[in-house]
Every structure is written in structure tokens, then in C-alpha cells.
Amino acid sequence: MSEETNGVRGRRVVVAGATSASGTAVCTALTAAGATVIAVGTSAEKLDALRDRVPGVRTEVCDLGDSAAVDALAARLMGDRAGAAVGGVDGLIHLVGGWVGGKGIPGQTDEAWEAMERGFRTLRNTTRAFYPALLASDAGRVAFVSSTTVSAPTASGASYTASKAAGESWMRSVADGFRRDAASRTAELTTAATIFVVKALVDDGMRAADPSKTFPGFTDVAALADAIVALWTSPASELNGERIPLTGD
């Protein structure tokens, strides 16, 4: 097993949008696997609660929609790993999402678009800011969670799906950047940008709230977390630019 596929132990991973159920599951799994996790969100209260649930996680309040704030956060994180020979951040897991629908195409409001576009804007800001660190790592990984609706858009979810489609396109561009940068250094590709695709996420709280409900095709947040931890056990060449379905049974 190469250094790159040795697992996430000892790696430093930024979880962007970390306080939802999926964020908690991802932070828990990464921490349990031995990673140092930096959890980011806009709400200090939610981050405090996350620290109680996931001991050892480090938290940072940052509006990831604000590119200057993201650049400052990245510069700080890249600079503060004492003695680090590489970029200081080995992983970026982007989980900022949300869903707002509308009644058909005329019902796709500007307000809803603004909320949906936030997912793309934060992805663009974070990948730009952390790109140099990920490239400098000998096992840089960036992941984004997209939706099955990109392959089957609906009128009511047009804004949501448009933002996810933009995110997928952006991630493929990031993957191309990693490929080109490795080739220009005649170096082996060790950095990967990966898209996970889900229909919907489910967690224990949702199941407990409605025990009789089945969640067909939903992906458990624990399965998403496991897939994220496993990014550090496959070579970048198998992950870079890939679109990996994680839809449940």
C-alpha cells in the first residue's frame, strides 16, 4: 500500500458545512479513523454542539460564501501545521447544501436561487482557496455531494438541480486541474476531486421521528461518512473526476 492509500490516519481534513446530521457523521468517522478534523460552519452554537458530540474536532466559524473569509481561513490553516513539509490540509469535504423547490419553472424564485446558489458559491470558494494545499499534499482529496436529479431534473427542483449541475462541472474542472498540475511536474497524480451522488440522506433522528416510514433509495449518513473515509484507501487515479453513486437500496 502506498503512502497515498494508507488511510486517513494523521491526515488533516476540513469539513465545510459540518453541523448537519451528515456533517456529524462525517466528522465522527474521520476522527475515529485518526484524522484531524476542522469543522466549519456559520453558527458558533451549532459548532459548540458538534464539539460536544465529536470530541477532538476543531471548529472554525466562517461564512464560506465570503471568498475573502475563506481565503483567510485557508491561509491560516495552511500556515499553522508546525513543521509541515506539505500544504497543511489533506482533505476538503464540502457538505453545504439545502433544498428549496418551487411551483414549476415560473415558481423558481430569485430567493430560492440565492439559497441554492450558496452551495455552488461555497464549493467554488473553498476549492479555490484550498487547491494549493491539496495539491501539495501527497494524498489530497476533495469531495462534493451531488444529487441524482442532475441526471433527471424536475421543473419544481430546477434551481436546486442547476446548482448541483454547476457543482459537478466545477469538480470536473478541479479534477482536470489536478491532472494537468501533476503532468506538468511529471509527477504521479496523488490528488483527487470526487463527486458522490445521492438521492436523499437519512439519519437515525429521521428514522426515530417516523419509525413506520421507509426511506427507499436514501443513503444513510453513516454510509456517506464511510465512503469519505475510504477516499484515502484508493489511489487518486481511480478517484479523480469520478462520479460515484451512493444511492441506497
Ligand SMILES: NC(=O)c1ccc[n+]([C@@H]2O[C@H](COP(=O)([O-])OP(=O)(O)OC[C@H]3O[C@@H](n4cnc5c(N)ncnc54)[C@H](OP(=O)(O)O)[C@@H]3O)[C@@H](O)[C@H]2O)c1
Ligand atoms: N439531505 C439530502 O437529502 C441530500 C440530498 C442530495 C444531496 N445532498 C447534499 O449532501 C450534502 C450534505 O447535505 P445536508 O442535508 O447534510 O446539508 P445541509 O443540511 O444543507 O447542511 C448545511 C451545512 O452547511 C453549513 N452552512 C450553510 N451555509 C454555510 C455557509 N455560508 N458557510 C459555512 N457553512 C454553511 C450549515 O451550518 P451553519 O448553519 O452553521 O452554517 C450546515 O452545517 C449537501 O451538499 C447536500 O446538498 C443532500
